Amino acid sequence: MAARMSCYTLTKIDRSELGKYRTMTTQKTYLVISALGEDHPGLVNSLSRTILEQGCNIEDSRMTVLGGEFAAILLVEGKWNTLAKVENVLPELERSLGMTITSKRTGERPRNTDKVPYGVDVVAMDHPGIVNTLAGFFADRKINIEDMSTSTYAAAHTGTPMFAVHMTVGIPASTHIATLREEFMDHCDGLNLDAVLEPLKI
Structure with a gap:
């Protein structure tokens, strides 16, 4: 009886190790x-x-x-x-x-099920510090910027230098979105930035 239990235990260990190996190789x-x-x-x-x-x-x-x-x-x-x-x-x-x-x-990027992806679009007259102030807003709230692109262009008719930013941010699911959006809009209004914060469609 003891010999059988020993054999059974060894088999369980082998299968467990095999499962780990398969996970690593896949x-x-x-x-x-x-x-x-x-x-x-x-x-x-x-x-x-x-x-x-x-x-x-x-x-x-x-x-x-x-x-x-x-x-x-x-x-x-x-x-x-x-x-x-x-x-x-x-x-x-x-x-x-x-x-x-x-x-x-x-390796593979871990799935953050506790984060909700949101898109951020900002347009303003070009001037130094736009990216920094946006990044600071999200960093202060522990919100990660996952993707960002920026560009400059001349406004139609006037030729005014313009600056555009698009970001994807991962907002913790526990965040009160209405409050965050209000804070973000107030932040951008104070800097004369036209901004949009909306959930991304996956």
């Missing part, structure tokens, strides 16, 4: 790549082709031209060995494209 592995360099045609083609040739896939990315510089951030998905291949070819790619390229391994 979890996605990523490589975050940032690239910066003088803009010219073909950069996106070279970056994406290199990643594809190593057996990896671009799962998410942000690419733009700032001034005369091309900037890109890519989330590359693959197996450990294929991501290693990408890491190994990046120095040569950096030299051939004349870019500054860095990379870092990362």
